[in-house]
Amino acid sequence: MEFQNYLETIKNLIFDYSPKIATALIILFGGLWFTSFITKTAKKIMIKRNVEITLTNFLGNIIFWTLRIMLFITVISKLGVETSSFVAILGAAGLAVGLSLQGSLSNFAGGILIILFKPFRVSDTIEVQGEQGKVAEILIFSTKIITSNNQVVYIPNGILSNGKIKNFSQLSTRRVDIEIITNYTSDVTDIKSKIGKIINQHPLVLKDPKADVYINNFTETSIHFSARVWTESAHHMQVKSDILEQSKSLVSI
Structure with missing residues (x-):
C-alpha cells in the first residue's frame, strides 16, 4: 500500500512538472539558438560598418553573455524556482567579486576606454x-x-x-632629426650645401615640408649641424640611417 502511494506521488509529480519541464527545455534550446544567432548577426553588422575588430569582439561577448544570463533566469523561473532571491544572491556575489578584483576592473575599464577612444x-x-x-x-x-x-x-x-x-604611427608623416658634428677646419657653407644635396637626392624625403639644415651649437672643438627632414612614418629609420651614412663619407668628423 505504501509503495502504491509512492508511485501515485511520483505520477502526480510527473504530471504536474512535465509541462513546466517541457516548456523550460523548449525555451532553453530555442534560447541557445537565438542568443548565438543574435550575437553573430550583431557582429556581422558591426563588421560591415567597419567597426574595429577588437570592439566588435568585445561587444559581441557582452551581448552573448547578457542574453545567456537572461536565458538562464527565464529557464529556472519556468521550473518554479524563485528568481528574486537568486538575482539578489547573484548581485551580492558580483559586488564581492568586484571588490576583490579592483585592479582588474580598473584594467577592464581602461580597455573599454582604449577601444572607444582609440x-x-x-x-x-x-x-x-x-x-x-x-x-x-x-x-x-x-x-x-x-x-x-x-x-x-x-x-x-x-x-x-x-x-x-x-x-609614432597615428600620423602619416614624421620628422627626422639628424645631428652632424664637424671640426673648425671645415668649410661651414660647403658642409651645409653637401648635406642639403644628400637630403634633396634621397627618394624617400618629402619635398613639403621643406628640409632645414642649420648650425645648432658650437663647442670648444666642434661645430654641430642639425638637419630636419620629413618622410612617411614607415620610412623614418631608413631615411635617418641613409643620410647619416652618406654624410659620413662627405664630412670630416
Whole structure:
C-alpha cells in the first residue's frame, strides 16, 4: 500500500512538472539558438560598418553573455524556482567579486576606454612606460606589444588609459632629426650645401615640408649641424640611417 502511494506521488509529480519541464527545455534550446544567432548577426553588422575588430569582439561577448544570463533566469523561473532571491544572491556575489578584483576592473575599464577612444590601434608603433614596440593585440585587461628585438610586453590597460602614450604611427608623416658634428677646419657653407644635396637626392624625403639644415651649437672643438627632414612614418629609420651614412663619407668628423 505504501509503495502504491509512492508511485501515485511520483505520477502526480510527473504530471504536474512535465509541462513546466517541457516548456523550460523548449525555451532553453530555442534560447541557445537565438542568443548565438543574435550575437553573430550583431557582429556581422558591426563588421560591415567597419567597426574595429577588437570592439566588435568585445561587444559581441557582452551581448552573448547578457542574453545567456537572461536565458538562464527565464529557464529556472519556468521550473518554479524563485528568481528574486537568486538575482539578489547573484548581485551580492558580483559586488564581492568586484571588490576583490579592483585592479582588474580598473584594467577592464581602461580597455573599454582604449577601444572607444582609440589612442592607438593594432599595428601602431607606440612608446609607453619606457617600452617601445608595435601593438600586436588589444585585450580586455592588457595590451600586447612586440618590441623591436622581438620581445613580448603586456601593459595593463589601466596604466595605458591613464598614462602618457607616444604614438609614432597615428600620423602619416614624421620628422627626422639628424645631428652632424664637424671640426673648425671645415668649410661651414660647403658642409651645409653637401648635406642639403644628400637630403634633396634621397627618394624617400618629402619635398613639403621643406628640409632645414642649420648650425645648432658650437663647442670648444666642434661645430654641430642639425638637419630636419620629413618622410612617411614607415620610412623614418631608413631615411635617418641613409643620410647619416652618406654624410659620413662627405664630412670630416
